[in-house]
Amino acid sequence: MAGPLTPDVAAPTGKAPEVNPPAGAARPARPVVLSVLARTGLVLVKRAALLAVLLALVFGTVELLPGDAANATSERGESAADIQERRELLGLDRPVPERFWDWMSGLPTGDLGTSARGEPVTGLLSSAFPNTLLLGGIALLLTAVLSLALGCWAALRPGGRVDRAVSGSATAVLALPEFVVAVALVLVLSLWTGWLPAVTLTDADGNPDSWTMLVLPALALTIPQTGWNTRIVRAALADEARAPHVETAVLDGLPPHRVLTRHVLPGALPTVAAGLATSTGMLLGGAVVVETVFNYPGIGSVLASAVTDRDSPVIAGVTALAGAVVTGVLLVADLIRDAMTGVRR
Numbered sequence: 001m002a003g004p005l006t007p008d009v010a011a012p013t014g015k016a017p018e019v020n021p022p023a024g025a026a027r028p029a030r031p032v033v034l035s036v037l038a039r040t041g042l043v044l045v046k047r048a049a050l051l052a053v054l055l056a057l058v059f060g061t062v063e064l065l066p067g068d069a070a071n072a073t074s075e076r077g078e079s080a081a082d083i084q085e086r087r088e089l090l091g092l093d094r095p096v097p098e099r100f101w102d103w104m105s106g107l108p109t110g111d112l113g114t115s116a117r118g119e120p121v122t123g124l125l126s127s128a129f130p131n132t133l134l135l136g137g138i139a140l141l142l143t144a145v146l147s148l149a150l151g152c153w154a155a156l157r158p159g160g161r162v163d164r165a166v167s168g169s170a171t172a173v174l175a176l177p178e179f180v181v182a183v184a185l186v187l188v189l190s191l192w193t194g195w196l197p198a199v200t201l202t203d204a205d206g207n208p209d210s211w212t213m214l215v216l217p218a219l220a221l222t223i224p225q226t227g228w229n230t231r232i233v234r235a236a237l238a239d240e241a242r243a244p245h246v247e248t249a250v251l252d253g254l255p256p257h258r259v260l261t262r263h264v265l266p267g268a269l270p271t272v273a274a275g276l277a278t279s280t281g282m283l284l285g286g287a288v289v290v291e292t293v294f295n296y297p298g299i300g301s302v303l304a305s306a307v308t309d310r311d312s313p314v315i316a317g318v319t320a321l322a323g324a325v326v327t328g329v330l331l332v333a334d335l336i337r338d339a340m341t342g343v344r345r
Contacts, residue, residue, distance in 0.1 A: 156257065176223070182220035
């Protein structure tokens with residue numbers, strides 16, 4: 001017979017007892033994954049629609065420029081009849097919306113149309129765009145390393161001499177356009193010292209002939225973006241330093257560098273990632289100017305020639321590729337931010 005402190009033991013029924021999950025148990029992973037996928041798909045649809053609007057504006061803007069592709073690519077001595085024949089061959093006699101729709105219909109298959117000089121746009125960009133991605137990737141990596149290092153160095157002693165110097169220098173550098181930085185680098189590191197080449201020479205494959213020819217263009221892109229991202233890193237660290245867990249770590253007597261690396265920096269990484277993702281578009285835009293200054297074989301020279309030729313398919317192709325890269329980087333930054341936010345929760 002069971003006593004008052006002895007639990008009653010039920011007779012076996014052949015079924016496993018039902019166990020209710022505890023109230024604080026984690027939710028199943030599948031709904032979370034589906035939610036992330038749905039949100040990602042919605043973001044991609046919105047950005048694809050924005051890119052389509054941008055491409056339509058590109059086509060319309062080229063039409064507002066004086067002249068057209070037939071006139072711009074004509075040879076000396078050609079008659080008006082020859083130019084009109086080329087205009088019909090290029091389809092310039094058709095309405096702009098019709099030509100834009102034809103170009104957009106080939107975009108999902110990777111067909112970017114034909115340039116005004118009869119070359120496939122895909123072939124033009126496939127040889128130039130990897131060089132721009134290499135240059136932009138190097139600049140983005142240098143920007144990330146330098147801005148994190150400078151921002152963390154300034155955050156170790158808030159309001160100190162280093163903090164004021166870093167913040168002031170970052171603001172000054174941020175205000176410099178890429179072409180000004182490029183000209184200054186050529187003047188100092190090439191003409192005065194002779195350390196680095198001022199222009200880019202290419203090999204038989206159309207790539208830079210030496211790694212030294214990447215240094216000046218990469219620095220010209222890196223320096224302004226380092227100023228921008230250093231300010232972002234410093235502001236993100238300052239915001240995170242006011243969090244309760246950081247104040248607790250300081251009161252516990254942890255060294256400043258340990259508080260920074262283990263308690264402040266992880267919480268600031270989503271903001272830092274978003275800033276670097278935003279810099280991707282700025283780097284691609286600045287690459288057009290920098291590549292022209294250093295004669296670098298990237299999309300800068302392709303785009304400059306396309307604008308001169310009033311070549312809508314080439315200009316739109318460059319815009320589409322740049323938009324795809326920026327969209328991909330922004331999506332990765334959003335995923336990193338969501339992941340870091342979920343870990344902190």
